[in-house]
Amino acid sequence: MIRDLIYxxxxxxxxxxxxxxxxxxxxxxxxxxxxxREWKLIAYAYSRSSIGxxxxxxxxxxxxxxxxxPLVAPQPYWVYPIMENPETRYLPPCIPPIxxxxxxxxxxxxxxDLLSIILYGFRISFVISIVIVLLGAPIGIILGLISGYKGGxxxxxxxxxxxxxxxxxxxxxxxxxxxxxxxxxxxxxxANIYLRDFFSYLFGLRPQEYGQLAALLSVWFAxxxxxxxxxxxxxxxxxxxxxxxxxxxxxxLLGLSTWKIMTRHILPNxxxxxxxxxxxxxxxxTLAAAALSFLGLGPQEPVPExxxxxxxxxxxxxxxxxxxxxxxxxxLLFIALGWNLLGxxxxxxxxxxxxxxxxxxxxxxxx
Amino acid sequence: MSLTNFIIRRIITxxxxxxxxxxxxxxxxxxxxxxxxxAWVSEKxxxxxxxxxxxSEYKFDAPWYEQFAFLISSLFRGELxxxxxxxxxxxxxxxxxxxxxxLALLALIFLIIISIPLGIIxxxxxxxxxxxxxxxxxxxxxxxxxxxxxxxxxxxxxxxxKATYLAGVPTPSVSCATTLNSLPQSYPVIGxxxxxxxxxxxxxxxxxxxxxxxxxxxxxxxxPALSLALLNxxxxxxxxxxxFLDAISSExxxxxxxxxxxxxxxxxHAFKNALVPIITIIGLNFGGLLSGAVIAETVFNIPxxxxxxxxxxxxLNFPALIGSVFLVAxxxxxxxxxxxxxxxxxxxxxxx
Numbered sequence: 001m002i003r004d005l006i007y008x009x010x011x012x013x014x015x016x017x018x019x020x021x022x023x024x025x026x027x028x029x030x031x032x033x034x035x036x037r038e039w040k041l042i043a044y045a046y047s048r049s050s051i052g053x054x055x056x057x058x059x060x061x062x063x064x065x066x067x068x069x070p071l072v073a074p075q076p077y078w079v080y081p082i083m084e085n086p087e088t089r090y091l092p093p094c095i096p097p098i099x100x101x102x103x104x105x106x107x108x109x110x111x112x113d114l115l116s117i118i119l120y121g122f123r124i125s126f127v128i129s130i131v132i133v134l135l136g137a138p139i140g141i142i143l144g145l146i147s148g149y150k151g152g153x154x155x156x157x158x159x160x161x162x163x164x165x166x167x168x169x170x171x172x173x174x175x176x177x178x179x180x181x182x183x184x185x186x187x188x189x190x191a192n193i194y195l196r197d198f199f200s201y202l203f204g205l206r207p208q209e210y211g212q213l214a215a216l217l218s219v220w221f222a223x224x225x226x227x228x229x230x231x232x233x234x235x236x237x238x239x240x241x242x243x244x245x246x247x248x249x250x251x252x253l254l255g256l257s258t259w260k261i262m263t264r265h266i267l268p269n270x271x272x273x274x275x276x277x278x279x280x281x282x283x284x285x286t287l288a289a290a291a292l293s294f295l296g297l298g299p300q301e302p303v304p305e306x307x308x309x310x311x312x313x314x315x316x317x318x319x320x321x322x323x324x325x326x327x328x329x330x331x332l333l334f335i336a337l338g339w340n341l342l343g344x345x346x347x348x349x350x351x352x353x354x355x356x357x358x359x360x361x362x363x364x365x366x367x
Numbered sequence: 368m369s370l371t372n373f374i375i376r377r378i379i380t381x382x383x384x385x386x387x388x389x390x391x392x393x394x395x396x397x398x399x400x401x402x403x404x405x406a407w408v409s410e411k412x413x414x415x416x417x418x419x420x421x422x423s424e425y426k427f428d429a430p431w432y433e434q435f436a437f438l439i440s441s442l443f444r445g446e447l448x449x450x451x452x453x454x455x456x457x458x459x460x461x462x463x464x465x466x467x468x469x470l471a472l473l474a475l476i477f478l479i480i481i482s483i484p485l486g487i488i489x490x491x492x493x494x495x496x497x498x499x500x501x502x503x504x505x506x507x508x509x510x511x512x513x514x515x516x517x518x519x520x521x522x523x524x525x526x527x528x529k530a531t532y533l534a535g536v537p538t539p540s541v542s543c544a545t546t547l548n549s550l551p552q553s554y555p556v557i558g559x560x561x562x563x564x565x566x567x568x569x570x571x572x573x574x575x576x577x578x579x580x581x582x583x584x585x586x587x588x589x590x591p592a593l594s595l596a597l598l599n600x601x602x603x604x605x606x607x608x609x610x611f612l613d614a615i616s617s618e619x620x621x622x623x624x625x626x627x628x629x630x631x632x633x634x635x636h637a638f639k640n641a642l643v644p645i646i647t648i649i650g651l652n653f654g655g656l657l658s659g660a661v662i663a664e665t666v667f668n669i670p671x672x673x674x675x676x677x678x679x680x681x682x683l684n685f686p687a688l689i690g691s692v693f694l695v696a697x698x699x700x701x702x703x704x705x706x707x708x709x710x711x712x713x714x715x716x717x718x719x
Contacts, residue, residue: 160383160384160387161387163384163387164384164387164388164391165391167384167385167388167696167699167700168388168391168692168695168696169655169658169695169699171661171662172658172661172673172676172677172680172692172695173391175661175676175677175680176392176395176680176688177395179680179681180395280509283509283510284509287510287512287513290512291512291513291514291662294514294662295661295662295665295677296681307512307514310512310514310515310518311514314514314518314666317518317521317522318518318521318522318526322522325515325518325519329512329515329518332512332515333510333511333512333515336509336510336511336512337506337510340506340509340510341506344506
């Protein structure tokens with residue numbers, strides 16, 4: 001039932017996209033009929049894979065919570081109830097039928113409602129992972145394309161550069177960058193009020209916490225610096241195998257520019273493993289950013305970064321803060337699990353070899 | 368190409384990488400807007416002449432290329448000093464590295480015990496319960512925040528079962544250490560090798576016959592090692608499963624079956640063919656573990672290399688950082704090299 005619903009939804013989206021394209025180009029549908037057929041096949045294959053649907057559902061919930069989280073959070077994160085009532089520190093969770101009058105998921109070190117903390121933290125974790133991957137992947141893809149297609153000295157230089165970044169333990173490099181960057185970013189944020197407002201809005205924080213914002217952005221930059229070499233390597237490897245194909249030679253003979261050959265003829269042929277990698281990396285980036293905050297390199301009080309909340313609770317583990325570590329930890333697990341499940345199914349779906357077996361069923365269904 | 372030529376070429380290509388790694392480390396250290404000397408000296412010693420002296424000692428008043436040359440040259444002469452602890456950087460590193468090595472070794476053993484049997488069983492019985500479990504473990508390992516897993520391992524093994532402890536790391540007794548250190552004088556070659564192996568506490572204790580120290584060390588480190596292995600085990604098991612499946616469906620195995628070889632012999636052939644990707648992934652994992660599991664060492668309170676690097680970053684102690692990064696890059700090089708040599712040994716086609 002839910003599978004058919006998802007398939008219909010995806011098919012309608014593809015149809016809508018075709019309709020928009022047809023406005024500008026009358027023959028779009030005829031020219032791209034095989035491509036459209038492939039898209040619909042992918043949509044069908046996706047709707048048939050149960051882990052993919054589950055992962056998509058979790059990702060959908062994550063996105064919704066990340067968007068609306070800071071807006072619906074019952075308590076603001078910058079108010080510390082512990083100032084008025086010391087008893088509110090690390091209250092255990094309270095499920096309605098059994099007890100009442102206390103916050104649903106308990107409280108943290110400062111007596112803040114854990115549910116609100118998580119809702120704010122969702123936005124931070126989600127935005128940071130998305131931006132790390134969306135910035136890191138294009139840098140890696142472009143360098144990998146250039147390096148694989150040009151070859152020679154350019155290739156050698158770029159690959160030695162990625163070697164340098166890869167032979168560092170990733171976390172150590174990120175720690176190093178995250179610890180030197182905040183001061184510089186802080187100066188920029190101090191000078192530019194619009195930038196400060198934009199980023200605080202993006203992360204769901206208050207503009208006056210720009211010092212913490214600078215720490216958050218430095219984690220972000222550090223991760224981007226660490227992230228791109230992986231993509232550069234994978235893309236270069238795939239480019240090398242595509243480069244010698246006859247259709248690239250044909251494109252060269254037709255006199256297409258190097259840029260056009262790279263973006264229009266090579267990139268579409270190598271993009272699916274990269275897309276799968278990006279999906280998996282969204283999970284890894286979420287966890288790695290939380291790990292940096294856990295080590296105390298990200299934002300500090302009062303910003304509710306999930307990793308930082310866990311590291312604070314860790315000091316009183318397990319007597320008082322078991323519920324904080326368990327609940328916030330499972331929130332991180334939830335986000336990462338969604339991306340990993342989605343990536344797992346995309347790997348099967350976007351691979352033309354495994355997709356063929358699904359195609360048969362698809363064709364039978366159409367008839 | 369012969370194996371020796373292959374090895375030499377591999378080593379030469381790593382030299383520019385190592386110089387680049389150190390330059391990158393230096394840039395990180397140089398990018399700090401604050402004055403590192405202020406962070407090194409304690410509050411009492413803010414006497415400007417002392418600060419000036421330290422500054423000239425580490426060439427802070429010189430241009431950047433002289434600073435870099437100074438750091439590199441003192442690194443190769445082994446005279447780089449840790450300005451916070453006032454000791455030689457290499458002494459500090461070598462007092463911590465054995466602990467990281469013990470942890471990495473235990474984690475590697477757990478990793479192999481977990482992943483290889485699971486992967487092979489999952490490949491032989493595809494779509495069975497074991498196959499599902501491997502898939503679950505891989506998903507769990509890549510989705511679980513490592514520090515949360517560590518906390519729960521502490522909860523289970525330390526708080527409930529009291530089967531481990533979290534303070535200090537056991538070392539062999541003083542008499543044992545002095546005996547080991549004096550060995551090279553009496554037996555130059557063999558004694559040197561034994562004392563080198565014995566510099567890792569657990570091996571040293573084993574050589575001296577202090578078995579209680581060995582068991583104590585294992586008791587101290589098996590929980591973090593098991594957690595590290597659990598985080599990576601599923602992923603490695605999946606690689607084992609996939610490469611084993613590839614190997615088993617290859618034409619040579621079909622031929623071996625057709626020829627009527629015994630089942631166990633067929634599997635032996637398949638396993639040898641499947642070994643290349645398995646060795647890569649396990650080697651990479653081991654290299655990563657040797658360079659210090661920062662989070663595990665922080666949560667479990669283990670005084671290892673990862674902790675040292677983390678501490679030196681947070682105190683802007685970049686002579687120590689450059690020394691440790693140099694060591695880590697060398698370790699990475701050696702592990703990569705061993706993996707490559709094993710490749711070339713197993714699969715002669717790679718020696719192109």
